[in-house]
Amino acid sequence: MSTRMLYPELGREYPVAVRAKGSYVYDAEGKSYLDGCSGAIVVNIGHGVPEIAEAIRAQVEKITFVTRLQFTNPQAERLAAELTALAPGDLGHVFFTNSGSEAIEAAMRLAFQYWQETGRPERTVMISRDGSYHGATLGAIGLSGHPNRRHTVRAVLPAWPRAAAANCYSCPFGLTRSTCGLDCARSIEDAILAAGPERVAAVVIEPVVGASGGAVPPPPGYLREVAAICRRHDVLLIADEVITGLGRTGHWFGCDEEGIVPDLLVLGKGLSAGYAPLGAVLLRDRVHDAIGAGSGQFSLGHTYAANPLSAAVGLAVLRYVREHDLPARARELGPRLAAGLRRVLRARGIQADVRGRGLLLAVDFSRPGEEPGITAAEVVRAARDAGLLLYPAGVTPVPQAVMVAPPLTITVAELDRLVDLFATALDTVR
Numbered sequence: 238m239s240t241r242m243l244y245p246e247l248g249r250e251y252p253v254a255v256r257a258k259g260s261y262v263y264d265a266e267g268k269s270y271l272d273g274c275s276g277a278i279v280v281n282i283g284h285g286v287p288e289i290a291e292a293i294r295a296q297v298e299k300i301t302f303v304t305r306l307q308f309t310n311p312q313a314e315r316l317a318a319e320l321t322a323l324a325p326g327d328l329g330h331v332f333f334t335n336s337g338s339e340a341i342e343a344a345m346r347l348a349f350q351y352w353q354e355t356g357r358p359e360r361t362v363m364i365s366r367d368g369s370y371h372g373a374t375l376g377a378i379g380l381s382g383h384p385n386r387r388h389t390v391r392a393v394l395p396a397w398p399r400a401a402a403a404n405c406y407s408c409p410f411g412l413t414r415s416t417c418g419l420d421c422a423r424s425i426e427d428a429i430l431a432a433g434p435e436r437v438a439a440v441v442i443e444p445v446v447g448a449s450g451g452a453v454p455p456p457p458g459y460l461r462e463v464a465a466i467c468r469r470h471d472v473l474l475i476a477d478e479v480i481t482g483l484g485r486t487g488h489w490f491g492c493d494e495e496g497i498v499p500d501l502l503v504l505g506k507g508l509s510a511g512y513a514p515l516g517a518v519l520l521r522d523r524v525h526d527a528i529g530a531g532s533g534q535f536s537l538g539h540t541y542a543a544n545p546l547s548a549a550v551g552l553a554v555l556r557y558v559r560e561h562d563l564p565a566r567a568r569e570l571g572p573r574l575a576a577g578l579r580r581v582l583r584a585r586g587i588q589a590d591v592r593g594r595g596l597l598l599a600v601d602f603s604r605p606g607e608e609p610g611i612t613a614a615e616v617v618r619a620a621r622d623a624g625l626l627l628y629p630a631g632v633t634p635v636p637q638a639v640m641v642a643p644p645l646t647i648t649v650a651e652l653d654r655l656v657d658l659f660a661t662a663l664d665t666v667r
């Protein structure tokens with residue numbers, strides 16, 4: 238179909254999606270695709286869930302929009318209450334947005350304002366990590382260490398420092414599991430010291446790196462060490478849980494893996510599971526109360542933020558995730574999927590790293606220090622032809638990893654079929 242819209246590859250013909258149900262997406266030609274990546278790691282509860290359709294219908298009949306300047310609404314209030322009850326520690330307050338990028342922007346604004354309200358306005362430096370991705374808007378991409386996605390706007394982005402990635406497959410310090418001394422965590426402290434702790438507003442991390450690096454969990458102890466470093470230098474910690482939040486990694490939140498409580502926790506994607514645009518920032522009491530005791534104002538507001546319709550979707554999704562205990566399902570099915578992927582790679586003599594946490598997995602075909610072999614683009618293409626949707630990942634000039642992150646509701650039979658389709662795709666690529 239010719240299009241008047243701008244798509245990632247101009248001039249390319251994209252298949253036309255017309256419906257989806259459960260773990261499958263169907264195009265206009267009637268071809269079915271097993272959704273091996275939940276869209277963009279979004280559709281955690283699967284497609285076409287009747288309970289969500291009913292929640293949307295019921296909410297449209299009640300009320301869909303009020304501006305935050307005039308009203309609050311029961312749906313947004315309830316969703317805020319449920320999220321803060323689920324979240325670790327005293328993450329007791331919520332600011333709603335319409336996307337992960339907006340939520341990252343809001344988290345940055347909250348961090349800057351926190352320091353203004355507490356008399357240290359010179360704390361304006363944000364520290365993030367190589368290879369990270371925090372969103373598409375200028376502030377969020379400015380924070381990201383993802384060269385491929387920064388390059389068209391690089392000249393106008395802030396020159397914020399970046400610490401090393403926490404990537405055990407391709408350790409920036411050349412260490413192995415047995416020689417690991419958490420140098421990657423220490424590089425965050427080095428970046429804080431180099432910038433001057435008195436100038437640093439916040440450190441931003443993804444508890445497990447998502448699509449940018451390809452489902453990269455940090456080494457054990459990393460999250461705790463980073464939290465301790467931030468405490469030591471009185472720097473705010475922002476956890477970007479746009480992908481890891483709400484069950485994907487087998488916990489409600491990625492931070493739960495090591496029991497840390499960030500000052501700001503950012504959500505998107507799985508919060509509405511793709512049924513409405515929705516993002517959120519959770520704030521610790523410390524941040525909220527500083528603003529409350531200071532100016533008493535947080536003057537950021539996207540028109541649609543906290544709208545009753547998206548909030549009703551968020552509530553229905555949260556109920557579904559809870560009732561089906563999807564974090565436990567991710568924990569249970571992840572190892573089965575990883576084992577299946579390893580099995581088909583081994584059977585074909587392909588060396589690749591299969592890694593991740595819960596149902597946030599990736600297959601990385603790159604070999605550290607070697608020329609690119611199998612690329613993400615060719616695997617994604619071959620998989621799509623075979624009827625399997627995968628998502629490209631990796632930050633090298635030629636991305637070489639694919640995300641395998643199906644809906645958390647995927648059945649065991651579908652999971653096994655995913656592995657078979659992956660094998661078919663590999664046979665075409667080689």
Ligand code: PLP
Pocket residue numbers: 277336337338339341370371372373443447448477478479480505506
């Ligand atoms: N943060 C992470 C870790 C992401 O993966 C993404 C999107 O892929 C974002 C932030 C931005 O979210 P959105 O695309 O909803 O703006």
